[in-house]
Structure formats: C-alpha cells, structure tokens
Amino acid sequence: MRRCIQCGTCSATCPFSHVMDYTPRKIIYLIREGFKEEVMSSFTPWLCASCFSCRVRCPKEIKITDLMYLIKREAIKDNHYPQKAPIVLLTKESVKMIHKNGRISESYLMGIVLLKVSFLKLLRMSGLGLKMLLTGRFTLIPEKIKSRGELKKILAFSNKKVEENSK
Numbered sequence: 001m002r003r004c005i006q007c008g009t010c011s012a013t014c015p016f017s018h019v020m021d022y023t024p025r026k027i028i029y030l031i032r033e034g035f036k037e038e039v040m041s042s043f044t045p046w047l048c049a050s051c052f053s054c055r056v057r058c059p060k061e062i063k064i065t066d067l068m069y070l071i072k073r074e075a076i077k078d079n080h081y082p083q084k085a086p087i088v089l090l091t092k093e094s095v096k097m098i099h100k101n102g103r104i105s106e107s108y109l110m111g112i113v114l115l116k117v118s119f120l121k122l123l124r125m126s127g128l129g130l131k132m133l134l135t136g137r138f139t140l141i142p143e144k145i146k147s148r149g150e151l152k153k154i155l156a157f158s159n160k161k162v163e164e165n166s167k
C-alpha cells in the first residue's frame, strides 16, 4: 500500500465508487494514515463487486480487491461493521452458510436476512414466500453437499493463502 501514488485510477474505474462512502483511493489513503475506525465502519468494502477492474488498472499493481476482502474479514472478526445493513448481513450469512453446508440456499438465505433486518419486511414478503414454497422454488431445509469435511479443509487452506498474500 505504501506504493500507492494516489493517482485515483482505481476510483475512476470502479463501477460502484459513486455510491461508496469512501472511494477505493480514499480507503487506501485512510488505511495508510491509520484511520481504522473510518475504514472498518465504511460501506465501501461491502459494495465492492469484486470485478477486479481496479486491480487490473492500478499502475502499482496493488491488490485492491483483496484488500476489500481483508477489511470485510477483519470487520466480521471484530464484529465491527454496519450492523443492520442488508448487504453486510447477506455477505455474512452467505459465508456462514457456505462454511456450514457447502452451498447457498438462496430462498432460505433471504428469509434469514429479512428476519434480521426487519421482521415487518419478512411478514410483507411471506405471501411471495408461500407461493414459492408451493411451487417448489423455496425450501425450508437448507441444501447441503456431501463432502463438507473436505470443503472445510479447502476453505481453511484458501483463507490462509489469502492472509499470507495480503501481508
């Protein structure tokens, strides 16, 4: 990150920088200057679509996308993130579900997120949920893969590698 020349190419190329509270360039700047609180509570990493445009165009080859993942992981670890933001909950619950079941049951996931964001919203969506349930497009039982033990090993290995690479 010390190599960053603050050229702003990452922010200019990012398709979501206009809705981020801090652009990717600013995130790098804030990290470098030690503004941990601002970085950890920022919506920016949660809005990152992992499109890798910034990473490809950065003249200093800084791994900005990896950095966004690192911030998210740290924020979840420290329980320090925008708590009720649906996008944060969605990410957190998706990761939890993949680690536990090996796959995401989308309808089940949406139910959990809606319940945590707002019980009222869940009630409003219940009609649609019931219709989907009756047509077999919604399941109340999360789907699971068979080799979950092997998946756990792969994920642990990949997490270790990501941490090593982001140092």
Ligand code: SF4
Pocket: 003, 004, 005, 006, 007, 008, 009, 010, 011, 024, 025, 028, 057, 058, 059, 060, 061, 062, 064
């Ligand atoms: S594109 Fe790279 S060098 Fe330019 S501001 Fe972004 S991270 Fe820094």
Ligand code: SF4
Pocket: 010, 013, 014, 015, 016, 017, 024, 047, 048, 049, 050, 051, 052, 053, 054, 055, 064, 065, 068
């Ligand atoms: S990887 Fe994330 S931060 Fe980088 S350009 Fe894409 S959305 Fe923006």
